[in-house]
Structures are given as structure tokens and as C-alpha cells.
Amino acid sequence: MRNILVLGGTRFFGKRLVERLLQDADTQVTILTRGITKDGFGGRVNRLNVDRTDAKALAEAVGDTVWDVVYDNICYSPDEAAAASRIFAETAKRYVLTSSLSVYDPGPEILREADFDPLSYPLRLGAKEDFNYQEGKRLAETVLLTQAAFPAAAVRFPIVLGTDDYTKRLHFHIEHVLKGKAIGIPNPGALISFIRSDEAADFLYGLGFSQLAGPVNACSDGTLAIGEVLNIIGQKTGREAVVLSETAAQDMSPFGIEESWYMDTAKARGAGFRFLKLAEWFPELVRELATELAASLRDRE
Template sequence: MRNILVLGGTRFFGKRLVERLLRDADTTVTILTRGLTEDGFGRSVNRLNVNRTDTEALAEAVGDTVWDVVYDNICYSPDEAAAASHIFANTAKRYILTSSLSVYDPRSEILREADFDPESYPLRLGPKDDYSYQEGKRLAETVLLRQTAFPVAAVRFPIVLGTDDYTKRLHFHIEHVQEGQPIGVPNPQALISFIRSDEAADFLYWLGFSPLTGPVNACSDGTLTIGNILSIIGQATGQQAEVQSETADKDRSPFGIRESWYMDTAKARKAGFPFLKLAEWFPELVLELVSERNASLGHRE
């Protein structure tokens, strides 16, 4: 019987990961969250309701239970990573940190794992509020990948999309196009990577069985420019996007990067993971979101 702990498994790809794990009859799943979000799993999972930033409470909650895999989707600081390194030192057989494309600075060339090396990065400790999202993830990787008590893989995801995306970044673009509002895009030709929420969950699940360690890039095959994205939305809505290089803050694209920001996935592909093709699923997702929004607007009217 495999014993799995998921830190942060009540929404988005974390919830999808739990759903995937529960399909295995030989797996016991425990989710650790603050208990603020209804997960809908009923009695199929065990629950530990604790704030993971409270080190003493976290240690008490997980106790001395041995975990075949610990999935950490909610680590944002070196202090949180250091606490996990200590707490799970004798109980985690494998640890998977959800990291981010954000550890890389945008640039025109494709980004490979070696382009940010946590092994040589200057280590500093501190809580989440001391660091930007980028720096927090960099330092979390640095802490966890330097400890030697258990093997660690750090998954570098790009922007994750799906109908269940609570950040609604793609929704933002659809709404602006349909309502004729300007969208601030500093560089429409910038290339960007994405991954779908179910694909992200499938990758995490697969990685739990994989021997891969260290940083691992994970994104759908292919890239889109911001201009491509708005063109696809235009085709789906029948309305053209009003693109401006400068707008008010509320109208700036969440995808509005000034330089390209996209990853190479050769490490994961060589190990056997088949990524989805971005060009195939992205237009389908846009159509689904447009249809949902149209139905919602029609219902309200």
C-alpha cells in the first residue's frame, strides 16, 4: 500500500492530482491544508488541517508517519522548505516540490534546467513575506535540493490553465475581448509556455513513480505568442482584441511579458513522459471558456 501526502490538494491541479491518486486501489491519500476549502473527497482521503507555515503544528500533524511520496504544492519560502527538510528527514521516501517557470528570468532563448542552478545559488532564509514569488521559489528549491535526507524533484511549471483555474488569467483576456476593453501587451511576439491543469496533475502523478531528481521542466509541447493567444480568442468570440502597449493596471495582460519565457522539456521527455500538444488543446479550452461565459451571460439576462 502506497502512502501519499499532498500539501495543498483542495483546488486546481492539486485537487486533480488527488483525484488521480485515488484511482489507485493500493494508495492511501492524506491531504494537508488549512481546512478552509471544501474538497469534496468525503471519506476517500485522510485530512490534516494545519497551516504549513506553523512549523510546530506541521510537525505534530504529520508525526512519524512514513510517506512513500510527499507532494508539496504550497511551499513559497526558504523557511517553509527548511522546516519540511527537518520534519520529513526520516519519514519521506521521495519529495516532489511544485516550483515554477518563474525561477528563470525571461529571455529570447529556450530555458533549460541548468539555466537556474539551485545548487550554486546563494542561500538565504526567511518567511514568504520577505521575498518575491520568484525569489521564494528559487530559495525553496535551493534548500530542498541541497538537503540529503530524501530525494527531491522540483517541478518547474509554467502558467497552468484550465476551466478550473481560480486565477482566471485566460478568462481575463476573453472578458476583455468580448467587452471591447483594451488589453495591455508590451510585446505581442513574446513566446510563452503553458500546461493544462489535468496534464500538470498527470505529470506530478507520473513523477511520483519516476527516479528523476533535481529540477524538471514540465510544459505542453510548443509555444504561443501573446498575439497568437489574442488571435485565437478573436476567432472564438468573433471580436478583435484591442491591443495597446500601455494601459491602466486593471487592463494589463497577465500574460504581458516583455521577453519570451518558454521551457525545454527534454529531461522529462527522455524519461518517458508524453506531453500534450499546446496547439491542439489551447483553442479547445478557449472555445469552452467562451461557451461557458456566453451561457452565463445569457442566464443572467
């Protein structure tokens, strides 16, 4: 029986990961959250309700249980990573940290794992509120990959999309186009990576069985320019996007990067992982969301 702990796991790709793990008959899944968000798993999972930023409470909750894999979807600071390194030092056989494309600075060239090296990055400790998102993730990687006694991997995901995306970043663009509202795009030619939520969950699942360690990029095959994103939305809605280089803050695109920001996945592919083709799933997701949002807008009228 494999014993799996998921920190997070009640929404988006974390929830999909738990569902994937539960398909295996020989797997016991425990989710650790604050207990605020209902998960819908019923009696299929064990639950630990605790604030993971409280190191003492976290240690008491997990005790000396041995975990085949610990998935950490909610680590945003070096303090949280340091606590995990101590608490799971003798009980985690493998640790998978959800990290981010955000550890990289945008730029014209494709981004490889070596472009941010957590093993040589200057270590500073601090809580989530002491750092911006990028720095928090950089330092979390640095702590786990240099100080932890257990084997660890840090998965660098780009923006994750899906019908279940609670941040509704793609929804934002589609709704603006449907309403004829201008969207602020600083650089329509900037290239970006994406990954679909079920694809992200499948990658995390597979990584639990892999020996792959250290930082690893994971994204769908291919890129889209931000302008192409709007063109696809225009095709699926039958309406042309209104794009400006600058708008009011609330109308600036969540994808509105000034430079390209996309990743190479050779390391993951070299370990046997395969990814979906962005050009195949992205238009279909836009179509699905556009149909849903158009109906919602009609209902509001």
C-alpha cells in the first residue's frame, strides 16, 4: 500500500491529482489543508486540517507517519520549505514541490532548468509576506533542494489552464472579447507556455513514481504569442478582440507579459514524460469556455 500526502489538493490541478491517485487501488491518500474548502472526496481520503505555515501544528498533525510521496502544492516561502525539510526528514521517501515558471525572468530565449539554479542561489529565510511570489518560490526551491534529507523534485509549471481554473485568467480574456471591452496587452508578440490542469495533475502523478530530481520544467508542447491567444478567442466567439498597449489596471491582461516567457521540457522528456500539444487543446478549451460564458452573459441580460 502506497501512502501519499498531498499538501493542498482541494481545488484545480491539486484536486485532479488526488482524483488520479485515488484510481490506484493500492494507494491511501491523505490531504492536508486548513479545512476551509470542501473537497468532495467523501470517505475516500484521510484529512488533516491544519495551517501548514504553523510549523508546530504541521509537525503534530503528520507525526511519525512514513509517506511514499509528499506532494506540496502550497509552499510559497523558504520558512515553509525549511519547516517541511525538518518535519519530513525521516518520514518522506520522496518530495514533490509545485514550483513555477515565475522563478525565471522573462526573456527572448527558451528557458531551461539551468537558467535558475537553486543550488547556487543565496539563501534567505522568511515568511510568505516577506517576498514577492517569484522570490518566495526561488527560495523555497533553494531550501528543499539544498537542505532536505529526502529526494526532492521542484516542478516548474507555467500558467495552468482549464475549465476548473478558479483564477479565471483565460475567462477574463474571453469575457472581455464577448463584451467588446479593450484588453491591455503590452507585447502581443511575446511567447508564453501553458499547461492544462489535467495534464499538470498527470505529470505530478507520474513524478511520484520517477527518480527525476531537482528542478524540472513541465508544460504543453508548443507556445502561443499573446496576440495569437486573442486571435483564437476571436475565432471561437466570432468577435474581434480590442487590444490596447495600456488600459485601466482592471482591464490589463493577466497574460500581459512584456517579454517572452516559455520553457524547454527536454529534461522531463528525457525521463520519459510526454506532453499534450498546446495547438490542439487550447482552441477547444477556448470554445468550451466561450460557449459557457456567452450563455452566462445572456442569462444576466
